[in-house]
Every structure is written in structure tokens, then in C-alpha cells.
Amino acid sequence: MKILVINSGSSSIKFQLLAMEDETVLASGIVERIGEDEGLVKCTFKPGTADEAVVKQREVIKDHTSGMRLVVDFLTDKKTGVISDRSDIGAIGHRVVHGGEDFHQPTRITPEVMAAVEKNVPLAPLHNPANIDGIKVARELFADVPQVAVFDTAFHQTIPPHAYHYAIPYALYEKERIRRYGFHGTSHKFVAGEYARLVGKPLEQLNLITIHLGNGCSMTAVKNGQSVDTTLGLTPLEGLVMGTRSGDVDPAIHAFLARNCNLDIDAIDNLLNKESGLKGLCGLNDMRDIHDAIAAGDQRAKLALEVQTYRNKKYVGAYMAVLGRVDAIVFTAGIGENDEVVREKTLEGLECFGISMDLAVNDQRIKKPTLLSTSDSKIEIWGIPTNEELAIARETQAVLQK
Numbered sequence: 001m002k003i004l005v006i007n008s009g010s011s012s013i014k015f016q017l018l019a020m021e022d023e024t025v026l027a028s029g030i031v032e033r034i035g036e037d038e039g040l041v042k043c044t045f046k047p048g049t050a051d052e053a054v055v056k057q058r059e060v061i062k063d064h065t066s067g068m069r070l071v072v073d074f075l076t077d078k079k080t081g082v083i084s085d086r087s088d089i090g091a092i093g094h095r096v097v098h099g100g101e102d103f104h105q106p107t108r109i110t111p112e113v114m115a116a117v118e119k120n121v122p123l124a125p126l127h128n129p130a131n132i133d134g135i136k137v138a139r140e141l142f143a144d145v146p147q148v149a150v151f152d153t154a155f156h157q158t159i160p161p162h163a164y165h166y167a168i169p170y171a172l173y174e175k176e177r178i179r180r181y182g183f184h185g186t187s188h189k190f191v192a193g194e195y196a197r198l199v200g201k202p203l204e205q206l207n208l209i210t211i212h213l214g215n216g217c218s219m220t221a222v223k224n225g226q227s228v229d230t231t232l233g234l235t236p237l238e239g240l241v242m243g244t245r246s247g248d249v250d251p252a253i254h255a256f257l258a259r260n261c262n263l264d265i266d267a268i269d270n271l272l273n274k275e276s277g278l279k280g281l282c283g284l285n286d287m288r289d290i291h292d293a294i295a296a297g298d299q300r301a302k303l304a305l306e307v308q309t310y311r312n313k314k315y316v317g318a319y320m321a322v323l324g325r326v327d328a329i330v331f332t333a334g335i336g337e338n339d340e341v342v343r344e345k346t347l348e349g350l351e352c353f354g355i356s357m358d359l360a361v362n363d364q365r366i367k368k369p370t371l372l373s374t375s376d377s378k379i380e381i382w383g384i385p386t387n388e389e390l391a392i393a394r395e396t397q398a399v400l401q402k
């Protein structure tokens, strides 16, 4: 079966077409700058093979419907395309950011499911409407094709009440569903599953700390294969230091900024989500640039790296306490896979807790699952590349096979 994975954002549609027999990627790409003066479609056919071909096209892309039509045109193009007709697509898997408390697992899309996703828009006002647009357009263009929603929050629905409640008036949970939800669930679940597969043990018997460090960052405590705590909260702002997001701050900062800096709610939201994190500390949000700046003597860049890795370490300690026994710590995503310095600094000094990294092995970019700990480390350390598209495709197939 061929599965099309769609990740629809406010002005972009990322897509990937996979052949599930051998999980090969037939095509992947992005439609960008939807609704702007000039849009761009980029598609890579048969990536990573000798036949790889990249096609780009610039044109006005009015809306998501036009964007999705272009994706179909690219995939079915007589010369470069990888399918002859849209009916070759057996199923579509959609990334949906917020499933609230309604979705504990990936779910086949029906009108009732759409209504529940709409209901959760206040919890993810930037993301869910764009995801809904993508689903609506796909359902229009592929009316007969089964479609599945895979939620970033679903894996974390096993977090117990003592970990998901904020200590604020209970009525706010009852009325507004204010609580910790957590995100990046597809990625945490994927790398946890990969670890179990690699070591040949059932996931239900494993306790892990999974660390997703990309542009967005989060850490999850996985107990007996289930998420029992995670750093992102009601929204994807809490916890670790991210590219442009602050992570944890004293919540009173909001009131302070409003009273003393004359900022309104939108300005504060913008400041904490888009102007903070690594960027807020040193003006740079890409870890590669930060290393270059450190090499050039930039003290703020050094501080940004220290603040991020210190926060990581603090949460590793917290989740060791949450889990008791920890089998492995797994790094993944852009920084987690590529940045040996961040991995090393995150875990340095934890040898007394049985965490010992093999610095020589760690000194590489992780292209495939790699054991990074010394042979006498009580807790294994791994780098495992995440693959959210493949995870969504697998989840989609599993829902349809049920």
C-alpha cells in the first residue's frame, strides 16, 4: 500500500509518499508560502537512491487546495512522477498537533473526529486550524481514500493526573481543560519503539528518557513503554530551552512584562514563543551558528549553549527520579542527532548515577541508531534518528488494519 503523509501548516504543506511494503520513500517535499506573492513547491523523487531527482516550481499558490493540487500533479507527472494516478494512494495520514483529551491514539477521520479536532482549536490556535485545512482539502481531492489523524499529543495521554495537573484552581481544568498535554508524541513513541526493536525487548518492559532536541525541544519519561511525564505542557512552550521558545520561566514574568514593559498579551506570547530561547539569549537560534559564534569568541552564544544543556541535565535528573530504574537515554531530532557537544554537555557529570558516555563514539553525527555509552555504563545512551513521517505512515496503516 502507498501512504501519503501530510503535515499541513498555516502557510505550508509538507508531504511524503511511502511504499509500505518496504517502507521506502517514493517522494517527499514541501509546498511553501501559500497565500503569498510567490509560492514554492519542492519535491524530491526517490530520495537517497541513484534515481533521485529534485523538482522545484515557483508560482502563486492561492490556498491549501491549490497547494494540494500541485502535490498531486507532481506525484502523477508523466515524466518525473512516481504514481500513475491518484487512486494509487491507498491511505492518507495527517499530522494533527492537538488532540486534547479526546484522542489517545491515531484515529480514522470521520465528521465526528473533525468536530473534535475543531473543538480543540483554542488549545492550539496556530496549529489545529492549519491541520484542519489540510484534512479538508485532502478529503475533497481524495474522497474515497481512508484518512487517519495522528496526534502529537496522543502518546502523552497516559500521563497520570499528578503529572498533568497544574496547581491552579481546579475549575480551570474542568471548564477550560487547562493541563499538561505534551507534544512531539509521535517522535518520542517512534524512538522508544526503535530502541525496543534494537535491543529485542518488549517496549512494555522498558523505562526510557527520550530527548527530542530540534527547533522545538522536549523530554519524555517513558515507564513500561508509556509516557508518564513530558516537558511540553498546555502549549509547546514549557520545559526545555528551544530555538526561539523560552521553555520554563517564572509564570510571574507575564505580569511583570505587562506592568513594567507595557506589553499586551499578544506581545508577551510573541516574545516567549518567537524571541526567546537560544535566539533570545544570543541572537542565534540554529545550533550550528551558535557553535561558529562560540568559536569566534561570542560569550552570549556560549551562555545560550550552557543554559540549554543545563536545563536538559536538570530534567534528566528529574525524570530519573520519576522513573526509578532507567534502561536508556535516547537523543533524537536535529540537535539530538547532529550535535555531539550538546549530547556530551547534557550528560556530563552524571557518571555517579551510572551514566557514562563514550566520548569517542559520541563524536559523530548520528545517521543510524548508535549506542553512545561505555560498556560499563549502567544506563545506556543512544542516538536514534527520528522519522515522524514514517511513524505517521505506520500508525495510519495500523489503524486501517485494525
Ligand code: AMP
Residues within 6 Å of the ligand: 213, 214, 215, 216, 243, 285, 286, 287, 288, 333, 334, 335, 338, 339
Ligand atoms: P529539527 O527541528 O529536528 O529539524 O531540528 C532543527 C535544528 O537542528 C536546527 O535549528 C539546528 O539547531 C539543529 N541542527 C541541524 N543540523 C545540525 C548540525 N549539523 N549540528 C548542530 N545542530 C544542527
